Amino acid sequence: MKVKIQLNQLIEAVQDVMKAVSSRTTIPILTGIKMEVTYDGVHLTGSDSDISIERLIPVEEGDLVHIEVKQEGSVVLPARYFSEIVKKLPNDSVEIEVGERFETTLRSGASEFSLLGLDPEEYPRLPQIEENLVFEIQSDLLKAMIRQTVFAVSTSETRPILTGVNWTLTDGVLNCIATDSHRLAERKMPIDSQSEELSFQNVVIPGKSLNELSKILDENAEKVQIVVTNNQILFKAKNILLFSRLLDGNYPDTSKLIPSESKTTFVLKTKEFLQAIDRASLLAREGRNNVVKLATLDNQTIELSSNSPEIGKVFEHMIAEEIEGEELKISFNAKYVMEALKVMDCTEISILFTGAMRPFLIQPVSDDSIRQLILPVRTY
Amino acid sequence: MKVKIQLNQLIEAVQDVMKAVSSRTTIPILTGIKMEVTYDGVHLTGSDSDISIERLIPVEEGDLVHIEVKQEGSVVLPARYFSEIVKKLPNDSVEIEVGERFETTLRSGASEFSLLGLDPEEYPRLPQIEENLVFEIQSDLLKAMIRQTVFAVSTSETRPILTGVNWTLTDGVLNCIATDSHRLAERKMPIDSQSEELSFQNVVIPGKSLNELSKILDENAEKVQIVVTNNQILFKAKNILLFSRLLDGNYPDTSKLIPSESKTTFVLKTKEFLQAIDRASLLAREGRNNVVKLATLDNQTIELSSNSPEIGKVFEHMIAEEIEGEELKISFNAKYVMEALKVMDCTEISILFTGAMRPFLIQPVSDDSIRQLILPVRTY
Numbered sequence: 001m002k003v004k005i006q007l008n009q010l011i012e013a014v015q016d017v018m019k020a021v022s023s024r025t026t027i028p029i030l031t032g033i034k035m036e037v038t039y040d041g042v043h044l045t046g047s048d049s050d051i052s053i054e055r056l057i058p059v060e061e062g063d064l065v066h067i068e069v070k071q072e073g074s075v076v077l078p079a080r081y082f083s084e085i086v087k088k089l090p091n092d093s094v095e096i097e098v099g100e101r102f103e104t105t106l107r108s109g110a111s112e113f114s115l116l117g118l119d120p121e122e123y124p125r126l127p128q129i130e131e132n133l134v135f136e137i138q139s140d141l142l143k144a145m146i147r148q149t150v151f152a153v154s155t156s157e158t159r160p161i162l163t164g165v166n167w168t169l170t171d172g173v174l175n176c177i178a179t180d181s182h183r184l185a186e187r188k189m190p191i192d193s194q195s196e197e198l199s200f201q202n203v204v205i206p207g208k209s210l211n212e213l214s215k216i217l218d219e220n221a222e223k224v225q226i227v228v229t230n231n232q233i234l235f236k237a238k239n240i241l242l243f244s245r246l247l248d249g250n251y252p253d254t255s256k257l258i259p260s261e262s263k264t265t266f267v268l269k270t271k272e273f274l275q276a277i278d279r280a281s282l283l284a285r286e287g288r289n290n291v292v293k294l295a296t297l298d299n300q301t302i303e304l305s306s307n308s309p310e311i312g313k314v315f316e317h318m319i320a321e322e323i324e325g326e327e328l329k330i331s332f333n334a335k336y337v338m339e340a341l342k343v344m345d346c347t348e349i350s351i352l353f354t355g356a357m358r359p360f361l362i363q364p365v366s367d368d369s370i371r372q373l374i375l376p377v378r379t380y
Numbered sequence: 381m382k383v384k385i386q387l388n389q390l391i392e393a394v395q396d397v398m399k400a401v402s403s404r405t406t407i408p409i410l411t412g413i414k415m416e417v418t419y420d421g422v423h424l425t426g427s428d429s430d431i432s433i434e435r436l437i438p439v440e441e442g443d444l445v446h447i448e449v450k451q452e453g454s455v456v457l458p459a460r461y462f463s464e465i466v467k468k469l470p471n472d473s474v475e476i477e478v479g480e481r482f483e484t485t486l487r488s489g490a491s492e493f494s495l496l497g498l499d500p501e502e503y504p505r506l507p508q509i510e511e512n513l514v515f516e517i518q519s520d521l522l523k524a525m526i527r528q529t530v531f532a533v534s535t536s537e538t539r540p541i542l543t544g545v546n547w548t549l550t551d552g553v554l555n556c557i558a559t560d561s562h563r564l565a566e567r568k569m570p571i572d573s574q575s576e577e578l579s580f581q582n583v584v585i586p587g588k589s590l591n592e593l594s595k596i597l598d599e600n601a602e603k604v605q606i607v608v609t610n611n612q613i614l615f616k617a618k619n620i621l622l623f624s625r626l627l628d629g630n631y632p633d634t635s636k637l638i639p640s641e642s643k644t645t646f647v648l649k650t651k652e653f654l655q656a657i658d659r660a661s662l663l664a665r666e667g668r669n670n671v672v673k674l675a676t677l678d679n680q681t682i683e684l685s686s687n688s689p690e691i692g693k694v695f696e697h698m699i700a701e702e703i704e705g706e707e708l709k710i711s712f713n714a715k716y717v718m719e720a721l722k723v724m725d726c727t728e729i730s731i732l733f734t735g736a737m738r739p740f741l742i743q744p745v746s747d748d749s750i751r752q753l754i755l756p757v758r759t760y
Contacts, residue, residue, distance in 0.1 A: 078691060078692075081662065085662055090655065110697040111656070112695045113693075114693050275468070275470065276470075276490075278468060279469070279491055282465055282468065283461060283493075311458055312483075314492065314494070316490060316491050
């Protein structure tokens with residue numbers, strides 16, 4: 001194997017595949033990045049066996065030549081060292097050559113590294129995926145869907161299935177749900193698909209995989225192809241493949257959790273409400289329970305308050321855009337409400353309450369494509 | 381006490397005094413910030429008993445009115461909560477009022493905080509300083525002197541005196557020296573002082589104090605007054621006082637460590653050399669010893685190399701601007717050389733060697749106001 005690669009291309013590609021490389025793997029070869037050079041370009045692969053990322057650096061794009069292939073071949077290089085080295089090389093390009101026993105030389109300017117590579121034949125194969133169930137989403141919309149749900153997955157391994165986001169596709173609508181049993185985030189999106197009858201359920205994608213996917217996707221309107229199988233999901237973007245295993249087990253039925261009626265409804269300015277909760281919870285953080293009380297007052301006013309006996313107390317008043325229905329006193333974990341508000345990309349939100357002990361729903365004023373359900377805390 | 385303060389002024393002042401507040405203090409009242417309101421302005425004090433910082437917010441500056449004093453008085457407020465609250469208040473200003481039992485109300489917009497304050501009489505007094513030994517340095521030069529020496533203090537408590545920077549003033553020249561016994565940083569600067577006969581020695585300032593001082597000083601040409609006493613040093617900048625205790629004990633005599641002759645001298649481009657060492661040490665980091673070998677080759681070339689049996693090896697070649705004297709092979713800890721090079725604010729440096737086993741000296745090409753001495757490592 002012998003190849004000359006433009007460094008900016010290589011640095012970017014290595015950063016992408018590094019997102020799948022874990023330093024704590026039990027399989028030694030997975031601490032490496034597999035590099036395969038063909039006359040198509042350079043293929044890099046990183047994997048922690050749950051997530052695998054393959055990244056192509058094409059030989060040329062438009063007028064730009066990224067790569068000069070001198071001899072095809074492949075090698076596995078120590079990921080952490082390789083990624084640090086490429087970032088610091090002095091020239092615009094690097095020549096990489098594999099010698100005997102996979103000893104690999106990197107030359108750039110007056111700098112010469114020699115790394116002990118490993119046999120690429122020992123690197124695990126990427127999963128073979130049957131492409132029966134395929135649909136597409138715009139890259140920026142997929143990133144938004146991930147951001148709006150993945151924060152709500154459970155971080156505890158007591159119910160592993162809740163560490164993933166549950167995807168279902170029915171009647172041309174993709175529905176993503178995450179819950180840690182204290183709050184639930186739901187995001188729906190219509191999918192334009194050729195085959196209307198495409199459907200699946202209980203596709204539970206590990207939160208970590210979605211976070212890494214979101215980092216390597218570009219914020220643009222290009223399509224990402226998604227292939228779903230029994231135990232794997234594959235995301236195909238430009239020059240990138242990301243494979244993730246799916247979580248085993250049945251995701252709980254969450255459809256009955258979301259209340260269908262409301263006794264009290266607010267319309268509030270999202271940012272103003274977020275900032276008021278942020279302040280109201282300032283004295284209740286760190287080891288405390290983050291609990292903030294909310295009460296309706298006269299004149300469309302809501303009051304947020306909290307009280308920490310050793311430190312002090314805080315009152316926030318806020319004029320709602322609208323308040324309808326019964327008076328209300330309710331307590332909640334400020335962290336959950338703030339995290340939900342932060343992903344609502346709308347200036348005004350509705351909050352629907354069905355009583356102080358029942359979960360309440362936060363959603364955009366004029367649609368229900370995003371719904372955030374939060375369990376109250378018993379204090380009033 | 382009752383006062384209205386512009387928030388931007390308060391936030392900045394609180395950030396400054398917070399640098400002296402430690403969360404791990406054994407004296408409970410020092411987890412607070414003392415606030416004293418007089419018709420001069422608002423005085424804030426933070427202290428961990430080693431360092432104390434007092435910050436004044438003046439009533440007005442130029443045309444700007446920062447403060448409306450309604451009633452003089454003082455209180456001690458919980459530092460961490462107070463500093464988080466002021467950063468998040470909704471209005472441009474905050475009204476602070478102390479009520480019974482030091483319960484303190486902060487009002488800003490529709491936000492009202494009530495904090496349990498403490499009795500300011502219980503807050504330790506700042507040290508009384510006799511102003512016999514006083515001199516001045518420009519703020520930006522003082523920051524540079526700190527940056528160029530403090531990184532070399534010891535982080536180990538086995539010889540506490542080495543955790544400080546040793547300041548001496550003789551013949552109108554301030555000399556600052558830091559060493560952790562593996563390397564030594566020295567910075568000299570002439571002081572324009574009225575009293576030529578001003579002198580002191582063995583004034584050892586804790587590295588931590590100098591780091592905090594550097595953070596709160598502005599990068600400008602305003603003068604900082606420095607007052608030295610037996611066991612305290614006081615820095616007076618605009619609206620700021622920083623008191624630091626001095627370290628007890630005698631700083632070792634370092635004057636004989638610096639070689640007066642050299643057998644091999646290089647002149648090198650600082651940045652190019654720094655980057656080459658950075659790369660040459662990439663395979664020798666983390667648990668390894670950071671050791672890089674340097675050897676002179678023919679044609680004004682120097683070679684940097686390192687070898688990590690399990691990972692690989694690296695060679696860097698670099699054309700020196702000048703090489704004079706004997707051939708040389710020497711090994712050193714790359715971290716020490718890189719840290720020294722990073723504070724050399726000059727494009728070219730000289731390195732003076734007196735043999736592979738003797739300390740070598742890095743300094744600017746045309747002056748010796750900064751000298752960085754580094755002990756080699758035995759490998760060749």
